[in-house]
Amino acid sequence: MSARARRSWRRMRPAPATVLLLAVGLGIALATGHHSEPGEVGRQPVAAPPLTGTTLTGARFDLAAARGHVVVVNVFASWCGPCREELPLLVETARRWSPQRLQVVGLNLRDGPDAVRAVLKQTHAEDLTVLPDPDGTRAVAWGVRGVPETFVVDRDGRIVAHQAGVVSRQWLQDHLSPRLESG
Structure with missing residues (x-):
């Protein structure tokens, strides 16, 4: 692998971690911020x-x-x-x-x-x-x-x-x- 390719690879490595972190954060936000529809169990009128x-x-x-x-x-x-x-x-x-x-x-x-x-x-x-x-x-x-x-x-x-x-x-x-x- 050339030096230029290694530098590009190093710059790209944080991207999967960032994507994973964003996906986990979004999942947590959606899970804790669930809004039920009217008529669902536990929902107030x-x-x-x-x-x-x-x-x-x-x-x-x-x-x-x-x-x-x-x-x-x-x-x-x-x-x-x-x-x-x-x-x-x-x-x-x-x-x-x-x-x-x-x-x-x-x-x-x-x-x-x-x-x-x-x-x-x-x-x-x-x-x-x-x-x-x-x-x-x-x-x-x-x-x-x-x-x-x-x-x-x-x-x-x-x-x-x-x-x-x-x-x-x-x-x-x-x-x-x-x-x-x-x-």
Whole structure:
């Protein structure tokens, strides 16, 4: 090995140690700084972000005015296959538990009104209250990372459960029943 190559090698030797040190530090930081999602075991409820606007039917919706109700906020899009699959379950859930003061609200992400109306008709979910979010700003405020995502907001306006991905009948039962029976 030439003298020049040895000098280059010496300069490079600290690099693997530095990379290893950074990787270990990052791993420790991530492990100790883990933030659980709302609804995870041990997670305290957090205040729901504001959610207001005009629904697809022209009515006014304001989550703050729904205090005293349990509210399911489902973020969906017409182009999302799993979202389409869960829409009928959400409508069924709203019908079943609305006498116990449950409201189900769809937050539609980045669709035009015609696309939303079409998917609601195709899935027999025309009764669902839908708040359009054409630019995604409302979803961002809620910390949405993809669709579908569902949040349960308790009677005091706090997010008490969160599901990234499709909700099941059992998930809804587990998270809604205790809150609706106690109120």
